[in-house]
Structure formats: C-alpha cells, structure tokens
Amino acid sequence: GENVEQHPSTLSVQEGDSAVIKCTYSDSASNYFPWYKQELGKRPQLIIDIRSNVGEKKDQRIAVTLNKTAKHFSLHITETQPEDSAVYFCAVYKGSQGNLIFGKGTKLSVKP
C-alpha cells in the first residue's frame, strides 16, 4: 500500500522567515496531493492541493511543488506570520483507492 513520510515533525521559525515541509510517497500511481492545516483544537482544513499533471501551484504566501520522478512534494510558506502556527498534514490520493493517506504531521511554530 501507499506509504507517506513527512518531515520535519516540528519546525520553528521567526516571523517573516520561510518554512518548508516535505513529504515523500511510495506509489507512483498516486495522482492528487493536498495539504491540510489544523489549528489547535480545530478540524483539519484544506489549504492547497496539486494534481499529478502540475509541477507547482501558488496561492498568495503558500505554494506546493511536486516532483513525480522523485516522488516527493513540498509545502512552502513565505513571510510567515504567527497565525501560520499550526500542524500541517500532507496527504496522497490514489484514484483507485478512493481515500487519502495522511502524513504524520508537522507542528509549525512561528515566533513573533
């Protein structure tokens, strides 16, 4: 089955710096790669996603890059702000399975 590894497990940055979280996956048939943000005590919410026919996608301060050959994708947050502090989860979807496989999560702390 699919295996998703996420690194780092914790990340601390100064406000204004950039943050990068990386995920690797094992099944080359996977075709959809979302990122979810979970604030303390709240539900996971989708913040950005990318499909396998695209290499990069941006939405304001966040971007996701996908390297299908190497089977990894990354979340990039620029100009971090304290409200970016949360746990971020990557996930992988394979159409034939119909469900998402989540990484273990990265706790991001942005220090003012």
Add this chain to the structure above:
Amino acid sequence: DAGVIQSPRHEVTEMGQEVTLRCKPISGHNSLFWYRQTMMRGLELLIYFNNNVPIDDSGMPEDRFSAKMPNASFSTLKIQPSEPRDSAVYFCASSTQGASFEQFFGPGTRLTVL
C-alpha cells in the same frame, strides 16, 4: 450549508460502556470517512463509505469497532465495549468522489474513556 455535523462534541464514559458517535455529511457528498486522531498515531483512517457502502475497513482497530451508514445523510461509529486506549478525537469527513478530492472534516468528537 452547515458543513459536516458530528455529535456529541465531547464524550466521557467508563471502560466497558458502549459509545456511539454520529455524523451527518454535507448534502450531496457521496463519500464518508471516519478518522481517529491521537498524539502517538496521528490521523488514522478507520473506514470509508462510497454511496453508503463500506469500501475499506482495514483501519478499524478490532472487532469492538463497527460503523454503519444506513442512508446518504447519516453514519455511526460504535465502540463496544470501550477501553481507555480508545480515547482520541474522532473525525468524520465527506467528499464528492469523482468531482473533487477535497475532504471536508467535521468538528470532531473528543472521546475520553476512564
């Protein structure tokens, strides 16, 4: 739309008792997912349904756990008998398979088994 609705939001029970968690997916969504979240194990998929039919229950930890989806607007996750190690936050999520892969999560049920 009210989003995915879960009840109860908090449940405290004693070991050995039966626990039933409830979920109402977003209207029109045809897939429903039950997840369990703990610090140690992260976000685990327990079971998911497509068009009310269970597709994959390989994540259900043991026979004490069961899930049903009698119709498109309601699902239950039951634990009988409950144990302290079942303490976790249980999320329900729904999506429209084939149209969009995004899963919309409910607010979760925080279960504490004493």
